[in-house]
Amino acid sequence: MTGPVALKAAYIVTWVILLGYLGSLFRRFRRVREEMKDLKRGG
Amino acid sequence: MKQLFIAFVVLTLGLLAFSTYQALFVAPTEQTMGDVQRIFYYHVPSAWTAGVCFFVNFLASVVYLWKRNLASDALAAASAEVGVTFCTIVLITGPIWARPVWGIWWTWDARLTTTLVLWLIYVSYLVLRRFSAGGQTQVLAAALAIFGFVDVPIVYMSIRWFRTQHPSPVMGGGENSGLDPAMLHAFFWNLAAFTCVGVVLMVVRYRLQMLEEKVEATHAAAALQGDSR
Numbered sequence: 001m002t003g004p005v006a007l008k009a010a011y012i013v014t015w016v017i018l019l020g021y022l023g024s025l026f027r028r029f030r031r032v033r034e035e036m037k038d039l040k041r042g043g
Numbered sequence: 044m045k046q047l048f049i050a051f052v053v054l055t056l057g058l059l060a061f062s063t064y065q066a067l068f069v070a071p072t073e074q075t076m077g078d079v080q081r082i083f084y085y086h087v088p089s090a091w092t093a094g095v096c097f098f099v100n101f102l103a104s105v106v107y108l109w110k111r112n113l114a115s116d117a118l119a120a121a122s123a124e125v126g127v128t129f130c131t132i133v134l135i136t137g138p139i140w141a142r143p144v145w146g147i148w149w150t151w152d153a154r155l156t157t158t159l160v161l162w163l164i165y166v167s168y169l170v171l172r173r174f175s176a177g178g179q180t181q182v183l184a185a186a187l188a189i190f191g192f193v194d195v196p197i198v199y200m201s202i203r204w205f206r207t208q209h210p211s212p213v214m215g216g217g218e219n220s221g222l223d224p225a226m227l228h229a230f231f232w233n234l235a236a237f238t239c240v241g242v243v244l245m246v247v248r249y250r251l252q253m254l255e256e257k258v259e260a261t262h263a264a265a266a267l268q269g270d271s272r
Contacts, residue, residue, distance in 0.1 A: 003079035
């Protein structure tokens with residue numbers, strides 16, 4: 001692995017992890033909100 | 044409060060754009076390593092942010108054991124998860140840097156090993172929170188967090204106590220340590236940007252945790268109502 005390739009790989013990995021984590025948080029938010037709505041609807 | 048948070052997110056995005064520009068285009072190229080040294084501007088701030096998150100987790104765990112309030116437990120859960128995310132970045136970007144510079148991906152040197160142990164401690168913490176049943180989960184998690192935090196200063200001091208493969212401290216490492224002022228400038232911008240990203244993620248994760256607790260409490264109340272009928 002050469003220097004420039006390593007640099008690009010490290011930056012891509014960093015952003016994939018951070019954005020992936022943020023995405024997972026939003027998915028979990030949506031699921032919890034839907035669950036909340038179902039609970040309210042159920043009584 | 045919501046508007047303040049949105050303003051903080053906008054500030055964080057601006058900081059990120061500026062710090063990335065500083066790291067990739069403004070900071071001078073290091074003479075011996077070349078461009079691969081620029082990984083430093085992501086790697087070290089990620090390690091710093093992970094340390095900050097684990098410190099928040101430690102404080103929140105102490106407060107939880109003392110006051111037993113839901114908010115400090117939620118903050119502990121949020122900070123541990125965000126800390127593990129940043130620690131994962133450290134453990135991946137480090138070997139990517141090491142391969143062209145050292146010729147190897149990994150070695151069992153003091154800094155690398157203690158960082159891996161740190162990651163494993165907080166992954167265990169998250170696994171405990173996720174799969175432990177019963178009413179003592181939060182107490183057990185808080186106790187684990189307090190003992191687990193002992194590894195954070197060990198990670199920080201490892202390159203001062205043991206001179207092995209990992210580079211010696213760039214800052215605060217004695218007479219021969221230090222950075223070129225232009226590099227230092229880029230480094231501090233990235234440090235600030237990554238800290239802000241960590242804060243944003245912790246706030247979002249904290250709100251999610253509180254919402255999950257609320258749903259769980261509603262489920263429990265509904266189940267109790269069903270039983271009493």
